[in-house]
Amino acid sequence: MQKLGIGAMTICAVASLAMSFSAVAQAPARNAWDGVFTADQATQGKAAYDNKCSICHGAELLGQEMAPPLSGGLFLGNWSGQSLNDLFARIKTTMPASDPGSMSSAETAMITAYILSFNQFPAGTTPLPTDEAGLSTINLTAEKPAGK
Numbered sequence: 001m002q003k004l005g006i007g008a009m010t011i012c013a014v015a016s017l018a019m020s021f022s023a024v025a026q027a028p029a030r031n032a033w034d035g036v037f038t039a040d041q042a043t044q045g046k047a048a049y050d051n052k053c054s055i056c057h058g059a060e061l062l063g064q065e066m067a068p069p070l071s072g073g074l075f076l077g078n079w080s081g082q083s084l085n086d087l088f089a090r091i092k093t094t095m096p097a098s099d100p101g102s103m104s105s106a107e108t109a110m111i112t113a114y115i116l117s118f119n120q121f122p123a124g125t126t127p128l129p130t131d132e133a134g135l136s137t138i139n140l141t142a143e144k145p146a147g148k
């Protein structure tokens with residue numbers, strides 16, 4: 001009986017190890033509510049936003065005319081369930097609409113950090129990554145997940 005018990009425990013341990021490996025390989029490991037940008041980055045992002053984005057999206061990120069809001073339920077609903085890389089890539093490749101593709105990855109990351117901060121996501125101690133590999137591991141959810 002005891003031998004069987006240890007065997008079952010081993011199988012369990014192997015199974016959960018395999019699951020945690022696949023989680024690292026595929027599923028986003030972090031969430032935007034975990035403090036995924038620094039306050040400095042968001043402050044720099046505000047300056048860049050005011051300079052390059054607010055003319056269309058508004059100083060309060062509410063949108064105007066053709067430009068959609070970058071804050072609130074409608075905006076978060078559009079992006080909830082995607083990775084931060086999806087939002088980052090959307091901004092970097094298509095914005096500012098008047099000069100798409102003109103921003104560096106670092107500048108895009110600052111502005112993304114500011115948009116997150118404006119939407120009440122908390123700042124943390126590590127800056128938002130500027131590369132796809134880092135950004136695609138961070139999941140964006142409109143609601144703060146339970147326990148965070």
Ligand code: HEC
Pocket residue numbers: 049052053054055056057066067068069070075078079090091094095096097098111
């Ligand atoms: C010249 C006006 C203009 C400027 C400047 C501009 N945008 Fe936009 N933005 C738009 C318009 C219009 C849309 C919707 C149509 C489209 O996607 O082109 C849009 C869409 C977006 C979206 C998608 C929103 C959603 O939920 O679908 C994001 C994100 C965004 N802009 C971010 C930015 C950021 C960040 C900047 C500054 C770097 C910026 N925009 C500058 C006009 C602008």
